[in-house]
Each structure stands twice: as structure tokens, then as C-alpha cells.
Amino acid sequence: DVKVTQSSRYLVKRTGEKVFLECVQDMDHENMFWYRQDPGLGLRLIYFSYDVKMKEKGDIPEGYSVSREKKERFSLILESASTNQTSMYLCASSYPGGAADTQYFGPGTRLTVL
Amino acid sequence: AQSVTQPDIHITVSEGASLELRCNYSYGATPYLFWYVQSPGQGLQLLLKYFSGDTLVQGIKGFEAEFKRSQSSFNLRKPSVHWSDAAEYFCAVGATGGNKLVFGAGTILRVKS
Numbered sequence: 001d002v003k004v005t006q007s008s009r010y011l012v013k014r015t016g017e018k019v020f021l022e023c024v025q026d027m028d029h030e031n032m033f034w035y036r037q038d039p040g041l042g043l044r045l046i047y048f049s050y051d052v053k054m055k056e057k058g059d060i061p062e063g064y065s066v067s068r069e070k071k072e073r074f075s076l077i078l079e080s081a082s083t084n085q086t087s088m089y090l091c092a093s094s095y096p097g098g099a100a101d102t103q104y105f106g107p108g109t110r111l112t113v114l
Numbered sequence: 115a116q117s118v119t120q121p122d123i124h125i126t127v128s129e130g131a132s133l134e135l136r137c138n139y140s141y142g143a144t145p146y147l148f149w150y151v152q153s154p155g156q157g158l159q160l161l162l163k164y165f166s167g168d169t170l171v172q173g174i175k176g177f178e179a180e181f182k183r184s185q186s187s188f189n190l191r192k193p194s195v196h197w198s199d200a201a202e203y204f205c206a207v208g209a210t211g212g213n214k215l216v217f218g219a220g221t222i223l224r225v226k227s
Contacts, residue, residue, distance in 0.1 A: 004157070031213050040123070042204060042217040043158075050213065058214070090157060094213070102148075103215060105157035 003027070004106035006091055012112045019078040021109050023091030030096045032074035033103065034058075034066060037088040049074055050096065081113045116141045116207050118218035126224040127195050135190040135221050137179075137205030146208030147188040148215065149179055153201045164188065165208075175199070200225045 007022035025032065031050050035043040035058075045058030047066040055066050063085060067075045074093075078085055088110050092103040117140045127133050139145055146165045150158040162173025169181040179190045188205060202222050206215040 033214075035217075040219055042118075042120075042219040043206075043215075044217075045214060048214065092158075096213070101213065102160050102163065103158075105150075105159070107155075107157045 004091055004093055004104050006089075006106040006109050008109050009107060010110050010112075012114065013078075013081050014114055015082060017078075017081050017113075019081045019111065019113075021076040021078075021089055021091075021111070023074045023076070023093075023106055024072055025074075025091075025093040025104070026072065027093065027104070028071065029093035029104075030071070031094045031101070031103075032068065033092040033094075034064075034074065034076045035090045035092065036060065037090055037108070043090060046076065081111075083113050085111065086113045087111060116145075116216045118205050118207050118216055120203075120205055120218035120221050122221045123219070124222045124224065126226060129197050129225050129227050130194050133190075133192045133195045133199070133223070135203050135205075135223070137188045137190065137218060138186050139188065139205070139207045140186065141207055145188075147179075147181060148206040148208070149173065149177070149188075149190050150204045150206065151175075151201050152204065152220075158204065161190070161203075195223075195225055197225045197227060199223060 004025045033048040034046045049055045049068045065077045091106040094101040094103045119138045148163045149161040205218040
């Protein structure tokens with residue numbers, strides 16, 4: 001089975017802190033994604049990566065950056081956390097090949113910024 | 115641009131009753147369509163997907179969905195709901211350029227005994 005793990009289930013940070021969210025997948029997937037989930041808004045794509053060191057902005061990249069130095073690991077970085085970044089963050093991965101590919105999701109990290 | 119509408123924010127059904135969750139999409143070409151389920155405190159799990167062929171798609175946990183191009187819909191159904199089906203359900207469409215998904219806002223299903 002595909003396994004996507006996220007470094008923390010719950011995280012509490014203070015405004016202005018630099019925050020790292022880590023995601024690791026064990027199925028040699030080329031594609032990895034970071035989403036933000038908010039009630040009533042569904043999932044919104046922040047960034048995705050289709051190869052090591054490659055990244056593309058999603059729909060809401062402002063205030064975030066990403067890093068992919070190894071194929072299995074994709075990090076989301078909040079350079080200076082703000083209270084409006086309090087949310088559930090979900091990581092996903094998939095094989096390449098277009099929109100028919102299934103995305104496999106991690107359990108999510110619930111981030112609270114005080 | 116692609117979009118997905120799930121008109122029902124919350125739905126409550128009795129255990130054993132049938133279920134239909136609605137999903138409408140906007141996309142110019144043949145869509146790739148997905149239903150995911152999220153149990154409380156969990157990530158998303160794929161229930162089923164459609165990308166070609168038979169318009170009635172069978173999924174896991176007894177769910178099915180029907181693609182209707184004329185109505186731009188991909189509704190999810192289950193003939194008899196179990197209490198363990200209580201969760202949030204997301205419809206998604208594969209976006210232009212490959213790889214990316216656009217999600218609806220989700221429907222929260224409550225099951226009453």
C-alpha cells in the first residue's frame with residue numbers, strides 16, 4: 001500500500017515563526033502536492049512538484065514556499081507564520097501521467113498559529 | 115477554469131436508507147472525476163474515479179457514481195448507508211495540464227440511528 005506520512009498531526013506556533021511541514025511518501029511517486037483544507041472551501045492547492053527540485057505554484061501560494069531535495073520528501077515552509085494560516089494541511093503524492101492519476105493523501109497536519 | 119460544485123454542505127440520512135451526494139463540474143473537455151472520503155481526523159481516501167468507458171463506476175465500500183455528461187454531474191450513491199459512512203465527501207475534477215485536481219467544498223454526511 002502507498003503510504004504518505006506527515007511529520008506532525010498537530011502543531012502550534014506563534015505569529016512570525018518559521019514553520020516547516022514535512023511529507024514523505026514511500027512509493028517512488030514523481031508528483032507531490034501540498035493542499036490547505038478549510039471548512040466550506042474544500043481543498044485548495046498551495047504548491048506541487050513533479051520532480052526533484054521542480055515546483056509549481058498552485059492556487060494559493062502566497063505566504064508559502066516549498067522544497068524538494070529528494071524524491072520521497074516534500075516540505076512546505078511558512079516563512080513567517082500568520083494567524084490566517086491556521087488550517088489543516090494535507091500532503092499528497094501520485095504517479096505522473098495526467099489528471100487520471102490517483103492522489104494518495106497523508107493524514108494531515110492541523111496547524112494553529114497564535 | 116475548472117470548478118466543482120457540491121450543492122449540499124450537510125446531509126443527514128438514517129442508517130439503512132439510500133444516499134445520493136451531488137456533484138456538478140465545469141470543464142471544457144472530457145473530465146477526469148473523483149470521489150474521496152475523509153473520516154474524522156484522517157486524510158482523504160479514494161472511493162472511485164471516472165476517466166473513460168462505462169459511465170457507471172463502482173467503488174469501494176459499496177459506493178457507485180454515475181457520470182452524466184449532459185448534466186455535467188457525477189453523483190455518488192449508496193443503496194444502504196451504515197453508521198461508519200459518516201464522514202466528509204469530496205468530489206474532484208482533473209484539471210487541464212495534468213496532475214492537478216480541483217476539489218469541491220465537500221459534503222458532510224451524518225448518519226442517524
